[in-house]
Amino acid sequence: MRLVEDRFEAPTRFQSNVSTGPFTRDLVRFRTQPLKKIMAITKGKKEEVVAKVGEALKDAASVVFVHFKGLSVADTSAMRRTLRDEGVGYYVAKKTLIKRALAEKGIGGNLPELPGEIAMAWSSGDATLPARQIFEHGKKHKGALAIVGGIFEGMFASSEQMNAIATIPPVPVLRGMFVNVINSPIQGLVIALDQIAQKKAA
Numbered sequence: 001m002r003l004v005e006d007r008f009e010a011p012t013r014f015q016s017n018v019s020t021g022p023f024t025r026d027l028v029r030f031r032t033q034p035l036k037k038i039m040a041i042t043k044g045k046k047e048e049v050v051a052k053v054g055e056a057l058k059d060a061a062s063v064v065f066v067h068f069k070g071l072s073v074a075d076t077s078a079m080r081r082t083l084r085d086e087g088v089g090y091y092v093a094k095k096t097l098i099k100r101a102l103a104e105k106g107i108g109g110n111l112p113e114l115p116g117e118i119a120m121a122w123s124s125g126d127a128t129l130p131a132r133q134i135f136e137h138g139k140k141h142k143g144a145l146a147i148v149g150g151i152f153e154g155m156f157a158s159s160e161q162m163n164a165i166a167t168i169p170p171v172p173v174l175r176g177m178f179v180n181v182i183n184s185p186i187q188g189l190v191i192a193l194d195q196i197a198q199k200k201a202a
Contacts, residue, residue, distance in 0.1 A: 049093050053101035053120065056089055060122035063151040064130045064162055067116050068092075071144040079137050083121065088130050092119040109156035112149030127152065128168045135166035 057063065071079075083090045095114050102111060121130040131147060138145040150162040157165070 046097060049097045050101045053093055053098055056122050057105050059124045061124055061127040062130055064121040064134050064147055065114055065149045066119040066121055066134055067146045067148045068119055069116060069144060071141055075141060083133055086133055087125055088121055088123045088133050090119060090121050107151060107156055111156050112158050128165050131162050131166035
C-alpha cells in the first residue's frame with residue numbers, strides 16, 4: 001500500500017516543487033509564445049482574405065453569392081477552370097469576412113441572407129456573366145450549387161433577382177437580337193420596293 005501511495009505522491013511533490021521554481025516560468029513562456037504567433041498568423045490571414053474580397057468587389061461589374069454543398073473536389077476544380085476561362089472569378093471565404101469586406105464598401109440595399117457555406121463569383125466585364133455561369137453549373141450539379149443573392153449595379157440583389165439576371169442572354173446575343181429587330185422592317189420594305197420596281201419595269 002505504501003508503494004502505491006509513494007507512486008502517486010511523487011508526481012505531486014515534483015509538481016509542487018517545480019511550480020515555484022524558475023523552470024515553470026520558462027516553460028510557461030515557451031508555451032505561450034507559439035500561441036501568440038499562431039494568433040498573429042490567423043489574424044494576418046483574415047486580413048488577407050478581407051483584402052482579396054475587397055479587391056474583387058472593387059473591379060467587379062456584378063457579384064453572385066453562391067451557396068455550395070456536397071460538391072466534390074474534382075467537380076469544384078473543373079468548375080473553377082471553366083469559370084476562369086470565361087473570365088469569372090470564384091472565391092470561397094468565411095461569411096464573417098465577406099460581410100466585413102462588404103461593410104467597408106458601403107453597398108446600397110439590404111444584404112441577402114447567406115446560408116451555409118458561401119462563395120463569391122464575379123466578373124469585371126459582362127455584368128450578367130457570373131450569374132449565368134453559376135446558373136448553368138447549378139443545373140449540372142443539382143442541389144450542390146444555388147444562387148442566394150448578389151450585387152448588381154452597385155446594389156444588393158435578392159436570390160430571385162440574380163436568378164432572373166442569370167437568364168438574360170450574353171451581350172453579343174442581345175446585340176444580334178436588337179439588330180434583327182431593327183433590320184427586319186427595313187428588309188421587308190426593301191423587298192417590297194424592289195417588287196414594285198420590277199412590276200413597273202415589266
